[in-house]
Amino acid sequence: MIIQAFAFYLFALTAIAAGVMVISARNPVHSVLFLILAFFNAAGLFILLGAEFIAMILVIVYVGAVAVLFLFVVMMLDINFAELREGFLQYLPIGALVGIILVAELMLIFGSWVINPEAAQIIAAPSAAPAEITNTHALGRLIYTEYIYLFQAAGLVLLVAMIGAIVLTLRKRPNVRRQRISEQISRPVEDVIEIKDVPTGSGI
């Protein structure tokens, strides 16, 4: 128990600290690196909750793809972040006020939150009890059996998105010289090299 509590506070505090650093770091590249740190700690929190699938997805998708993409964008675009951050203190009171209002509203919602007692009877309970099976396994069982239709349909949606991106952006530029390996190696020697017999002591 103590180890669990210790791990929770470690992950949680690091995540919060990393989150603060994301918005306060001067260098935008550092901000993105702190964001990645925050994602890793959030993944640790998910593992503590027993949701190892979400933890894996968080690391693979957010760290592996999204954050790295951010990093590329930040490094490639020449944005003056110092200029963007001007007036940060000036807007701080308003921002803080909005934040406090949102927190108060969330607390009100959670204070009066009741789950519809009838919903529990209607809801389908398709997955096995979490003690018997890992949640990756449980998800896989559902996706590939009961929801195979939706899984395949989602795949088709992604395929169409890919086709669309290619149709709308791929341009054939005629004056770009590409390497054509088959042409290169099938050229006869005579067309390419000319062997000259150069007499010693004179030029060509």
Add this chain to the structure above:
Amino acid sequence: MNLTADLMIASPELFVAIAAMFLLIFGVFQGNQSTRLVSWLGVGVMFIAAILVLAGPVGRVVAFNDLFVVDGFANFAKILLLLGAALTLILAVPFNAREGIPQFEYPVLILFAVLGMMMMVSANDLISLYLGIELQSLSLYVLAAIRRDAVRSTEAGLKYFVLGALSSGILLYGMTLVYGFAGSTGFDDLAAVFAESAGDGAPIGVIVGLVFIIAGLAFKVSAVPFHMWTPDVYEGAPTPITAFFAVAPKIAAMALFVRVMLEPFGDLFDQWQQVIWFISLASMILGSFAAINQTNIKRLMAYSSISNMGFVLVGLAAGNETGVQGVLLYLTIYLFMNVGTFACILAMRRQGRMVEDIDQLAGLSRTNPKMALALAIFMFSMAGIPPLAGFFGKLYVFLAAIEAELYTLAVIGLLTSVVGAFYYLRIVKLMYFDDPLDAFDQPVGREISTIVFGTSVVTALFAIIILVFPLLDSAANAAATLFAV
């Protein structure tokens, strides 16, 4: 239920999906010179899919753990949308070759859009409904922007994309509310839950969710007040795409709308009827009045489709079997009138350039009497003059409205159709009584002239067609399957 049986039930969708992927690979290897072949193969795919739909099960069957349903209503809608998509794809073949849209992805994307629509009309769960809509919409966004070097086409694509994403968000929000308060996303479960609680009224969250779902779906059928994107997208997109937009997605979205309202939410009729009533009324009024000022024929058709959707929604507002029969009949007629009109618009070319101004039709009866006659038939039909097809569509939805005692809606609908008659007949007047301008390019091409001929014959002789073919009965049977549950 084993997987093989499920796959057999969904065989038309499976066939379209596999054929689309096959055509995609074929196109990738053959390059853009295969566009024509891929297009015709796409038409063939839709033809075979229609046969598979007809050969499919009779009566209501569900598959894939109740996510997917096939019934008479779904089959009727699928045949309609396959027909609409195939005809507009045929229209696109000469246009694309001429106007520089060489991409072989064009027919492939149309096939994926059609697949999405078939999934929409067969949806039996909120999630499969949403995935069908997204598959359809994503293909349509790309198709609207397919002429990526033309500013107006890309603008149309972007506008459609942004507003479409917004409407999907609204739709999803409504679905989460319904799921949260009812505890299920399946249509059958939802219907059971609402039937139980019908006496003491549905929880307020379900009502709010239902309104959001209606708003999202109204966007997809471009009903007022969610119609703003329609004129711009119709004007900006390449004309065969506009023809496609005006026909197939509208049929699919309307069929989906009817199913969602009547199957899962059928017991909440009192709650949604007033919303549909208002949307229908507003669409008819705005569609008729806003079209009067238009000079571009594609924008005119956009407003015409808005008012037509208003008329279709009258059938849904009635909420009875006659109403659904009227919806299906109206959509059938709408399909033929629209495909025919857009085929005529595609023939409006002068010196190899498309013209889209309504004034350019002046004196068409002298320069091209056949096309003028066909266009006049379509215009009279849309205005609802008997004995042309459009009259019967309006007749059946208004009969349903009278049966459901929606007298205000019926009377205002009739009045707006008189307003609509003004701008439809203005085109007829331009063609027959104004001084002729230069003739349009001749010949218009075999594809266009065949389709104009076919659709105008159907539109003109519709009174005979419903006597000879059991169209009324099959629409009635299809409508009955929704109420049999």
